[in-house]
Amino acid sequence: MESKEMRAAYADTLIELATTNRDIVVLEADLMRATGTGSFQKLFPDRLVNVGVAEANMVGVASGLSATGKIPFASTFACFASRRVFDQFFLSANYARLNVKLVGTDPGVTAAYNGGTHMPFEDLGLMRTIPGLTIVEPSDPASCAAFVRLAAAMYGCVYLRLPRKAAAFLYPAGEKFEFGRAKRLKEGKDLVFAALGSLMVGECLKAAQVLAGEGVEAGVVDVLCLKPLDEVTILTAAKATGRIISAENHQVMGGLGSAIAELLAEHRFGGGFKRIGIRDEFGEVGTQDYLVKRFGLGAPDLADAARKLMKES
Amino acid sequence: MKAERIAELERIAKEIRKLTIDEIGYLGVGHIGGAMSVVEVLTLLYHETMRVDPGYPRDPDRDWLVLSKGHAGPTLYATLALKGFFPKDWLHSLNKGGTKLPSHCDRNLTPGIDMTTGSLGQGFSAAMGIALGLSMEGRKSTVYAIIGDGESDEGQVWEAAMFAAHRKLSNLIAFTDFNKQQLDGTTKDILDLESLDDKWRAFGWFTQRVDGHDMAALDKAIQAAKAQAGRPSMIVMDTIKGKGCNFAEALLSNHNMSFGMDEARAAIAALGGAALGGDALGGDALGGDALGGDALGD
Structure with missing residues (x-):
């Protein structure tokens, strides 16, 4: 069965979107090499904002960017995207009704060698309590690409839970997906x-x-x-x-x-x-x-x- | 700035101070201390410095303000009302159920509010994002941000401080309302901030320290900040918590306090006269559209 790294599906789709939409901006908190958005940075150096190891500021900056009409995709390990910046994501992004796409990588046991400190078993529980937030965990590279496109097209906050590693394709490239549809x-x-x-x-x-x-x-x-x-x-x-x-x-x-x-x-x-x-x-x-x-x-x-x-x- | 203009702005500041006392007094409780210490800077920004259009609050070419110390919202509401963003009688709806004027600033409720704030430190990061987004678009707008001294205890403020200097956000001009008091006591006793201006300089910001109640000095500092290229600006304002509200200024613990219209009337009288007028002070001044309806029109 053909497979592809989920992070490559994420980064490739961001590049595809950014080519035609100048509002797409990617934020990283010193984990760009893990997320795999270096390919995006090569093509759009001015639209990849690496804030350093400062996740709270990253979510705030993403919120501010979206207030000016940008469509920010901000990523970090899921443990930090949820536990560490819950209040920032809750208030500055969601409560303020802004348009921030937060990507939590390495969820659950996929954090593997990073161990218990980095292993979020609670991010979905936290996120689910945020009113109106859309939460998606793609099951293959095709659904990952589709939901990144859908997230960019929809106004509103999204939490995308994303393992980095390769996953087998379950769907053909043209498969249609929708938020709220299994x-x-x-x-x-x-x-x-x-x-x-x-x-x-x-x-x-x-x-x-x-x-x-x-x-x-x-x-x-x-x-x-x-x-x-x-x-x-x-x-x-x-x-x-x-x-x-x-x-x-x-x-x-x-x-x-x-x-x-x-x-x-x-x-x-x-x-x-x-x-x-x-x-x-x-x-x-x-x-x-x-x-x-x-x-x-x-x-x-x-x-x-x-x-x-x-x-x- | 000419002496006549300064006198005019000081008159407007007095009006905003009275409206704010009236607004909080009518409700009976609020953050009067920190609301009074930002009156001059908000007066100057909205009535002199900033490019804003009360008829078009979301003008993409406007200057932006993020009141990161969101609990000073009542002063900003009085300032916006006086500028014509919404009717002054809305001020008596502060914190009432269904109001468009909540204790902390909300960009989705109040015309003229650019960012939702209240959890300290967060608005400051959002201001960085707004400044970055506007510069990416090549807009000439300036982003103003006001943080509190107690707020400066938050680590997020310093994450944002490093970020702004690194990204050379010269379209960002920030103020610290350094009134030396936070909720539990003086900043010196709780968590000493000094030397605050040296900290900002060390973080790479063009930093000035001025009397935050001196309109001419504030204006001069803003002009100097605007002339900067390649770095963000911090204007540390030495202020007095409760400034100009006689019963609050005398107290150390005026961060959030209860007071009624009797005290409000006396404080307003000491400043030269009734803000919303005698009738409005006594009765229920909620205007027809102060509650409900689509305030933002977008």
Whole structure:
């Protein structure tokens, strides 16, 4: 399966946009080499603003830029984009109704060797409480490019959660995406996985394959947009099979698992439901593969949850 | 600046001071101390220095102001009202439910407010972004920013300070309202800022220190700042917290205080007469469109 670095999809799309839209501006806080926007800087040196290791100022500057009509994309590690500058993003950007696109890279266990200090399992929970904020975690390079384009085209703040590493293409280049619309990647009559982000969508697809060998047909919904959540697609899939498992590279509190639990409870879903994600723990150092196993995020964990759900309900 | 013009601006400043006392007194509680110490600078900016059009608040060619010490919003509202951005009777809607004049500045509610502020330090960074965005567009506008001395405790202020000097934002002119008092006490006791002007110089800013209640000195400093190329300007204003509001100026703890219309009337009388007029002071002066409606028209 063809793949591409997610950060390359991000940077390439910014270059594509900036070529025709002079208002596109990119901000970095001394992580340009990690985010991979050096390619943007080469082409548009005056439109890449590196503020140094000063994330709070970066979000403020981005807010000010957007007040003058610029469309700023500001990126840093997701731990800093959420925990460190929550008040700046909340007030200067969102409350002020400005137009800031904040990109949090290396979410969850993808922070790997940077370890627990840099491993955000809570960024989605924080961001979800900001009124009106659009939150998206693309699942492949095509959806990443599409949502960067959509974010630029839409007035309003966006939080884009972005692993840097290569991800397999799940969609063709021309696939249409919308904020608030999930994609049904795979149909299955027994249960459905609702997964957020390239890592978890990939693990769910693997788990579905394993389960198919055992005679269990599992569907996969690629959630893509945590806020607004595609309630219709998720609820319809849950009701059709009577069983749903949420899967996120994040705490089960506050993120996708919580969002789906709220949705199911409010709509009197009486079927089976499990949440795969981090269970009230801090992150730690290790390879991504190690951490996926350590925190129970992998295909075997998802398959186990599915088997239990099949027995229970 | 000619003596007659200075006298005229001082008269306007007195009017703004009275309107602000009236505005906060009518509500009964507010940040009177820091509101009084920025009266002269706001008077000078809006009635002399800045290019603004009350009929077209979002004119792309305007000069911008970010009141980063957003709790001084009431003074800016009085200044904008006197300039004609909105009717003066709106001032009595301060902090009432549904008002367009909230305690801290909101760019989406009030005509003439360029940036939402209130969480200290944040407006200052936004001012950097505005200055950068305008210079990218080749606009001739100047961005003015006012920070508080207590606000200068925030690390974000110094992140922004380094940024502005590094980016050579000469279209940015900032002021520090150095009234020497913060909420819990004097700046000297809580977190000593001195030597404040040396700090700004060390951060690469063209720095001046002036009496923030001296209109002529302030004007001269702004002219000198405007003549600078290649670096941002900081004008550290020595001011008095509560300046000109007799009952507040005498107190150390005037950051946020309760007072009623009796005290307000006496303070206004001491300044030479009633601001919104005797009738407005006594009754409910909320105008028909002070609450609700689309103030910004955009």
